[in-house]
Amino acid sequence: MRPGVWLAGAAVLAFLLLFLVLPVGRVFITAFLDADGGFTLGHIGTFFDQGLMRESFFNSLYVAVMSALWAALIAVPLAYFTVRFDFRGALLIQTLGVLPLIMPPFVGAVALQLIFGRSGSINLLLGEHLGFTLPIMEGLNGVVFVAAIHYFPFILMNLTVALRNIDGAMEEAALNLGCKGWRLFWRVIFPLAAPGFVAGASLVFVKVFDDLGTPLVMGQTNLLAPQAYLRITQVGLEDPLGYVISVIMIVFSIAAMALSARALKGRDYATLQKGGASIQRRRLTPAAAVAAYAWIGLVLLLVLSPHVGVLLLSFAQVWSYSPLPDALTLAHYATVFQDSTGMIQNTLLYCGLAAGLDVVLGVTIAYLMLRTTLPARQWLDWIATASLAVPGIVLAIGYLRLYKGMVIPGTELLFTGTWVMIMLAYAVRRLPYALRSCVAALQQVHVSLEEAAESVGATQLRTIRRVVVPLMAGGILAGFVTSFITAAVELSATILLTSAESQAPMSYGIYLYMQSVAGRGPGAALGVLAIVVVAVGTYISHRVVERTGQRFAAQAPVGVTVGGKA
């Protein structure tokens, strides 16, 4: 093996150790260390002795489970409709699948408060005309409501893919043996797609369990993530309970992911074979069409309400105790452009650098993993992917603790006080997304293409540059964009790591604005800008992925399986 391979592996490993493993390890150690530096379970005991902590723990569980449940209720019918029926609504559902994700959930929370809150539009109208109100946004259920409409696309997308991959013959065999309708769905279709469902649902669970922004904005602090945040910011970096909470959050994230991995293990039901057809599409009967459109319409209304709410809010002069804003204005946008151009620039800078770093790491890890015999290369993938289980706030706490007091050489600047910290946190948190993109892209490049280059005289490095990377370009760009847009709406690490307002990115700015009633207008305007950035990015990555897919499809000769398994 060439020294370059070792060097690349060592560099990646160093990065992962410094900015993921060691900070998180530090959090774990601190949670189990007593004042004298000995091992103790005392902090864990303290945690469960405190009523507030116990309550937060069970609240977090409740919110995460209920959110996954409600998200499933929204997503399962939609996924089934798209795959099963031949109707125009399918495109609508695709759109539904992206819309919520392009908006940070805590922004949506503010808008939903205005529409579904106690004195929101819906309840004002209900109270006035029908004499009752719906406590949708009250308490923990409010968080569940916001989370469910924000995160259901994870289930929708995973389940749709899983359903699409079912070999049509699987269903036809059941029909042939006399099975139809609901029984067909429950006995054959859903079990075959279940791994996709479990993957999506566990993702929702983890996301909600770790979410900091939404509960904070909604004033629900008796949950784990807000408690960790409050402990660290108010009691101080030395308070062990903040670390115990962090450990619990990681353990639950890992448990949820392990569960999903277990569910998927040996059950790769992607049964569609080359040249096989997916399950057959049908025409909807008129009655079914009405029902389907009604459901889609209802979900669309729900899903769009945060967007509409934020948009209205960004143009509203005053919007309080009325179903709709009293008057419209552009003043908030003017404020934002006057005060917050720095934030927009910061977001572009941090997220651009982080996403760049991610694809470089992603390509390197993918290549080491799939194309070299570097010992323990799989570990790079596992470590990088493990960051999915690390909540942003935990990573931030780890950074603050591990690099406490460290000064950048040659300056007086504290390492933890620079924006580099924020950028690195983004890079580590979004690395799994970019990595998966890069791995998928490299798997599509058949080894023989590289061997051909080497046989005509290109060195390994030249082959990577002239053959591998160009062929991976689509996947790399998709990975970049995914990292970029998800980092742009990241709040939990940002809140803790932003040490000066001049360093604040947009997500932090929105959060700050939303703290005061007067700031809601500009906050919403900034939110609209963030949504536009994310929407454009999402669209670009979607197009790129689609186009690359077509290119590869056109290239693959008949009989040659594209992918590593051939």
Added chain:
Amino acid sequence: MKKVSVQCRNIRLSYGSTEVLKDVNLDIQPGEFFALLGPSGSGKSTLLRLIAGFNRASSGQLLVDGADISGQAPWQRNIGMVFQSYALWPHMTVWDNVAFGLVERKVDRATLKARVGAALELVGLQDYGARRPNQLSGGQQQRVALARTIVIEPKVLLLDEPLSNLDKTLRVQMRQELLALQRRLGITTLFVTHDQEEAMTTADRMAVLDQGVVQQVGAPAALYDEPVNTFVAQFVGTMNLLPGRVRERRGDGLTLAVEGVGDLALPLRADAPPGETLMLSFRPHSLRMGTPGAEQVSSCIALAGTVEAREFLGEVTRYRVRVGTHSLAVDHPHRAGGAAFPVGDVVSLALEPSQARLLPR
């Protein structure tokens, strides 16, 4: 169980503007093992799926046991189908896969147990009930798929390229098992394949399809010996074709002008008027090859050519012999120690008229 007939009456089927089945008429006898043979895209699978109820004809009738079932949904038909990919549900055990159809039919537990057990035993997998499909070999999966279908005692059994995913030795073994099973159960069986050997070895009768049209129906030997057109001639077995213009017709024969070969006097009857082009067709093994100048049987059609290439196939050696502008396949029986004709050799070919046929172009 009662054996039923299957009849297709003027069946047409289109996807958009492409017509996939064009006026298909078939009469399949009760208990018959019937093969649908054709190249990919010929419409044979479409026809099979139509009988199963997964496709709907644009027009025409589908009669099973004399009753039109065109309007029935797949789950109402009780027509069993074995899929090319087997379509075994990976989330169920072998036992549950086989029991599936009986559960749908709300068969009581004791009967279900007995019938699933019997079906598994029939295919020799009685010890595999607890396994998952992906723990079985291809041949075993094939048997499970078969057991799952026959356990419901279907009126008709449909097999969609059932052997195409098996390796060659297993394919031969399975097709014999399939035939034995069909004989034992007596179910009317339709079998789709693109492999003419498979069709010929198993089927009582077969239909050759091309471009949505039934080209010919008949017993395997009849199709092999008396193809009605060049497509069937070439699809069922290997066939040499020499195009030639009819020069003159006599009472008991005609003279065919074959380009690059010359005039051939043939003791064959044909209705074609002088000037029309016909194809003289004959199988590779019906040519006798010898050195030129050797004694010729006068009743035979004589051709002269040069050996271009040869393939040793075991029982025979297949030569490519250039005759004029045409290249003919000639099978020469192989015997240990027998002399071979080297490439470049000039040879004479003799064809018995009874083994040749004239086909429309």
